[in-house]
Amino acid sequence: MSEPITIALDAMGGDNAPHIVLAGANMARQRHPDLRFLLFGDSAQIEDRLRKLKGLSEVAELHHTTDVVKSDDKPSQVMRSGRSTSMRLAIDAVKDGRADGIVSAGNTGALMAMAILVLRTLPGIDRPAMTSFFPTMRGESVMLDLGANAVCNAKNLVQFSIMGEVFARTVLGAPQPKVGLLNIGSEDIKGTEPLRQAAQILRESDLPLDFQGFIEGDDISTGVVDVIVTDGFTGNVALKTAEGTAKLISVFVREAFRSSFAAKIGYVFAKRSLDKLRLRTDPRRYNGAMLLGLNGVCVKSHGGTDALGFATAIGVAADMIRQAVNRKISDQVAQIAGRWAEEKAQAAVS
């Protein structure tokens, strides 16, 4: 059997904490018997619940703190005065090597700020990127950055391409992931300056990476590339627009099935298949955004998710740890740094 994996959990983060954190950890433990947990949070709210989850309590260690990051706390303020919060203590556990990764459903801005401060970025990586899966017509793709960096330069985008490629290869299992830069046209002259520069670097360098050039918004869901690279502003808007559109269409479909007697009968027959479809596009299946590029595995769960969604986020962290994604990113970056003449890189991006 493989080495046990220890995950630090911010037990107080998210709309329904600590309940869904504990229930989610319990689910994850059943799926992944090699998991151990460090729970950080208010023992008055956790102890009784934990005692009832027999299997979980055997593999979890509770660390008491009453201090929490609230959903409307400003990241800058949390960085200064949040040293004893459940979120920060969980991150510290990764820093100190007591845990292999951390999962939190709490305040996104605070989590990013503290994780960057405490864990620092991997050598050769300037900024981490919020990364997640997308369902596509061909399976799943990876998209980054989804909001960690509103503004990105060409160097950031090149680093995101490398990180995304390693992630798709190791965690998604794509043998040779195709990488595309999200733009508003496929011609070389399209888009912003950082995008054009990044494309030039990716095209002209001898990176061991299958760069497909620019893609457009409607290419995301066709799965024409495995890795979609973009700045955090555009990525966040695209992610949320896709979520909103999916919701809109399901509302329309639901209305269609209610619009006539025949349609209602049709629904009865098709219900099983439609339920399966709902499962296929269930946002809980895609819960858990990785903050890629840090010295440590850090996964952000959606704040409003339930136990199933939180268990998925824990699973994502476990996969990253098992696949040693961070070490592979470092290796890749080091290899590239060695290959590139420093001057060439400097000249191209500055």
Place this chain on the structure above:
Amino acid sequence: MSEPITIALDAMGGDNAPHIVLAGANMARQRHPDLRFLLFGDSAQIEDRLRKLKGLSEVAELHHTTDVVKSDDKPSQVMRSGRSTSMRLAIDAVKDGRADGIVSAGNTGALMAMAILVLRTLPGIDRPAMTSFFPTMRGESVMLDLGANAVCNAKNLVQFSIMGEVFARTVLGAPQPKVGLLNIGSEDIKGTEPLRQAAQILRESDLPLDFQGFIEGDDISTGVVDVIVTDGFTGNVALKTAEGTAKLISVFVREAFRSSFAAKIGYVFAKRSLDKLRLRTDPRRYNGAMLLGLNGVCVKSHGGTDALGFATAIGVAADMIRQAVNRKISDQVAQIAGRWAEEKAQAAVS
């Protein structure tokens, strides 16, 4: 009866020109009996077809040219040497007052470049914005810019807000349109510098405009605002991501109905309602993006549309002309310019 409206058509623009242009004009004429057309294109390809469309030939005037803008022509090149193309001659007709507006399904970049060059922007408007409708849970919203300007400053975004508001009020008939700026969070500190500046101007000015602050990608389809303002890069990605997601979900739904015998039976019962739904989300119903902010009505049809879609685009142009949208935008801008102290505006945006 109202004054007749004359629309100049680039008969050679689009994947299936001139066929769908003529068929579309013929459909539009049946819906809008007050329409007249100037057709610009190759008479060898048009004359016979036109003769067969009796009703259309009575209200259309053919202007022969064999020169066309190809779909891969560069805008800069077309601006220099495209003076006798069907697209350019149609734009010239608006400039000279022979037509009230122009519709083309041709090369988007060339159309924007030539329309801006020939028609110029309205007084007080620095850049035009590609504008279109979006279906939402509450009806329809307007979004701009969808790709005319990859990079926008705060002043552009404020001007787009005014243009979008006037459009929603006059063409969509929203009594007091709500306006939102597309961002990656609703807090004041979120997003790029131009967005924060634009929000400040819209908030602090005494513009007669219901500014709702920042919205996020998933708010587009809920219809929480009537006008979504964004730079052309973000708007284009959001539009295409929404289109791609809608397509993905329809593929998933289709697969669900084929996945079992019961589901196939269900489909038979629900077919009528599902067909209606397809009609409701039919992209042809949303065809026709307005290039708002020019001295003249200019509508871009999707290049791959059919006659029905092209007729919709003509209808959009007719609505803009009937509602005198451009004059109302000018009035609004002039009113604001008068109200604002010039210094104040300068200080805020520079």
